Amino acid sequence: RKEVEQDPGPFNVPEGATVAFNCTYSNSASQSFFWYRQDCRKEPKLLMSVYSSGNEDGRFTAQLNRASQYISLLIRDSKLSDSATYLCVVNTRSNDYKLSFGAGTTVTVRA
Amino acid sequence: NAGVTQTPKFQVLKTGQSMTLQCAQDMNHEYMSWYRQDPGMGLRLIHYSVGAGITDQGEVPNGYNVSRSTTEDFPLRLLSAAPSQTSVYFCASSLLRGGKLFFGSGTQLSVL
Numbered sequence: 001r002k003e004v005e006q007d008p009g010p011f012n013v014p015e016g017a018t019v020a021f022n023c024t025y026s027n028s029a030s031q032s033f034f035w036y037r038q039d040c041r042k043e044p045k046l047l048m049s050v051y052s053s054g055n056e057d058g059r060f061t062a063q064l065n066r067a068s069q070y071i072s073l074l075i076r077d078s079k080l081s082d083s084a085t086y087l088c089v090v091n092t093r094s095n096d097y098k099l100s101f102g103a104g105t106t107v108t109v110r111a
Numbered sequence: 112n113a114g115v116t117q118t119p120k121f122q123v124l125k126t127g128q129s130m131t132l133q134c135a136q137d138m139n140h141e142y143m144s145w146y147r148q149d150p151g152m153g154l155r156l157i158h159y160s161v162g163a164g165i166t167d168q169g170e171v172p173n174g175y176n177v178s179r180s181t182t183e184d185f186p187l188r189l190l191s192a193a194p195s196q197t198s199v200y201f202c203a204s205s206l207l208r209g210g211k212l213f214f215g216s217g218t219q220l221s222v223l
Contacts, residue, residue: 045214087153
């Protein structure tokens with residue numbers, strides 16, 4: 001079983017729509033969680049960290065469900081510029097701070 | 112602000128050739144790492160360094176060497192290229208291990 005699994009998508013949504021997707025992780029000892037954004041043929045960039053109580057950054061909302069071992073990302077009022085691949089990243093502190101990357105969820109926002 | 116500078120952007124090698132991917136950062140980050148990204152898979156850690164003179168293996172180290180003689184530079188060497196090393200390579204740095212990663216722009220490597 002992969003340490004971090006994501007639905008690859010693609011999620012095709014119209015501008016202005018809300019899109020949400022999850023990421024599951026296998027190690028219950030995981031401590032830190034992040035969402036990175038990767039545009040086509042570009043390097044990943046940190047979108048936001050995910051805190052236990054959930055957090056928002058503008059139109060983006062991230063949540064953590066420790067009981068079911070998943071994190072989620074919700075994008076409201078989607079823009080064309082939100083089209084990208086979103087990478088889920090998990091830090092398993094007990095495993096010497098190893099970062100595990102998901103393969104990514106592709107979102108395409110259409111006009 | 113240069114951040115993480117990675118060269119070259121593209122490279123084609125023949126099987127058995129060697130080469131070095133360059134990575135430099137100007138943020139005084141102690142932690143640097145190399146990842147490879149293959150279709151349908153998450154980024155996988157090749158080697159990492161927690162400071163000058165200290166390196167360690169990641170998840171997929173075979174066929175690669177690294178060294179860290181300065182805080183700024185962390186080159187990745189392919190000793191004898193194989194088709195299985197065809198991939199996109201990213202160098203990354205962070206202030207702390209497990210913290211926010213700053214990535215270089217990537218190297219698309221093809222081994223024929």
